[in-house]
Amino acid sequence: MSIRDLARHLDISIGTVSRALNGKSDVNPETRERVLVAAKKLGYVPNQSGRSLRQGTTNTIGFMIESTIESADSGGNFFMPVFEGVQSVFRRHHLDLVALLCGTDEDPATYLNRVVGRRFVDGLIISATTRNDPRISFLLERKIPFVALGRSATRGSYPWIDLDFEGVAATAVARLVHFGHRRIAIGVPASDINLGYVFQDGYKRALKMSGIHFDPELVLRAHSNEEGGYQVASGMLAQKQMPTAVILVNENMAIGLYRRFYEAGIHPGRDVAVVGFRESTQSRFLSPTLTCFRISLRDLGIKLAEALLSTMPAFMSNYPQGRIELVWPMELVPGESDRLWRGT
């Protein structure tokens, strides 16, 4: 069922059929109608390879997510709503979104090279950017439209949207200090993901603002999952003077952290204050409920999509131009995990 079959069936030329289907102006409204109903009746769908080859564009956007060991068990629930948002924008422009999974046994940069080289996608959204992310320089030099979810320390100008981890650290520290805490630990990712650095910097700055000396012992590196949280709690318990509060950068860590404290007879929200990261159904139903930060992942996805489209020649005209370096604000959602504190 190619366009040729359709044309034969209607006894008109394939050029006219193509123009009719693509909404070109120089075609009789009446024949256009005939073409459209015939296409629907015969179930004609244009072959994407053919049109891609001709137009040099695939109408497909790739969202690259890495299923690293660390995030394998936790990344999904974050990305799904983001996809939703991205897709809601793309649909209006007849763009398809595919998620590109880079396995753990392949280097993200070479994977990207293959995908881009094949002309598989017209644009990319990359996520989980590392401190110096080779993908960014690669995409810049190849002039592939992209937007990064998470900035990086890479030189050069490129569009990125990043969560305000510095703000998270500042808000959390200020709140905990206000509750009387002085010894505040943080759990940061063990990987090279850039958010860890941003978060840690924000933490230090916030401590300085409160006149608290920075103690490197309070920075606990761990994987961003339940087991990592368990280790963070263990690290806190092992210190001669246990921190009275902790800020986590991932909500899954909270579960393991709770667990470890329970085992030690310590009750989060009563004996130790916990601030988690992202508000979710999970954080709302934990016991104690987690004080954390709210973010509309769907809106984030929408913004990502718009940012990308504003850099793509075919869609630029519909979107405002200019640098895109956006720090996404988050709102603190009070929970029980840091409220029941009664002082040392």
Place this chain on the structure above:
Amino acid sequence: MSIRDLARHLDISIGTVSRALNGKSDVNPETRERVLVAAKKLGYVPNQSGRSLRQGTTNTIGFMIESTIESADSGGNFFMPVFEGVQSVFRRHHLDLVALLCGTDEDPATYLNRVVGRRFVDGLIISATTRNDPRISFLLERKIPFVALGRSATRGSYPWIDLDFEGVAATAVARLVHFGHRRIAIGVPASDINLGYVFQDGYKRALKMSGIHFDPELVLRAHSNEEGGYQVASGMLAQKQMPTAVILVNENMAIGLYRRFYEAGIHPGRDVAVVGFRESTQSRFLSPTLTCFRISLRDLGIKLAEALLSTMPAFMSNYPQGRIELVWPMELVPGESDRLWRGT
């Protein structure tokens, strides 16, 4: 940087270049070497649209996952490891895997129709199959290679791999009965997903085996997330005679269920027995740890990939033929959530 440029640069014909790159036999080993090094040096990557158009095959497999409201916050951590497994097999065959996200505002069947019609993928893995899944009959009639993760009640023969929810129900019921329980509730998905039916059937059968009368009141429908778990617990608490045990079909429900019971002063693992579904880092670090079922998602992914390849003409020869209707066994992992039971 097309194959034509490469040929010009080497001063040989494009046909020879193509044959050299594709490992055809009728090419001088020496010139092949020249082609390969030049291709690498110039960074040539074949245009996928061109080859797809010519060969009628895209070398791409789609894994369709629906980001329904229900699973939006929980589906990810399940699929990531599965992707890993699938991809490990595909890589050997130079197949690319993309995740196809069907948004909540689009009908899965029409989405599938578009993707398939465009000749975007050579094969498909579909998941979250419903009771009567229109995608299955669609793919069957269009003769698109596919494998379903989760069987369906649809007539016709097609390859599927399904988790052994009947076995889960049987094992859990038998165990709980052995611990002295007679009034065992279950939490099943509120959606039309087929696993809910399978699970429920297994539950009924297991009750009959133990000589326990089936009470429809004990079947509690809810979303497969934390909030759903909360509602299941509420449902149990509301009954004149509260069930002494509950089996959940999703581990995220456990968190909300725990929450609700805590609020009522009831301790899971002491006052009520809970059996969850899938073993994960989460289930291991909950308090109490969840008695649940272990499954290697990576192996599941590998099996899915092999099943699909065995139905695709280009790869059939490498894989055993025959019907693929596989019930994937799961092993019970004892936790604390159903062990501390001391009887009524």
Place this chain on the structure above:
DNA sequence: TATGAAATCGTAAACGTTTACGGAGTCCAA
């Protein structure tokens, strides 16, 4: 009626591959 513009459509080239086919060598045996 002649003319030109507008509307509508057909023709053919082009996108980047792969591959069937045939041609040009080379080598060896008859």
Place this chain on the structure above:
DNA sequence: TTGGACTCCGTAAACGTTTACGATTTCATA
């Protein structure tokens, strides 16, 4: 010297689209 077998390579068609261009028709106007 001829013929055949073999190796290697070039030629050109084909995949399904889109689109620039020109051809034809219609229609109003001079």
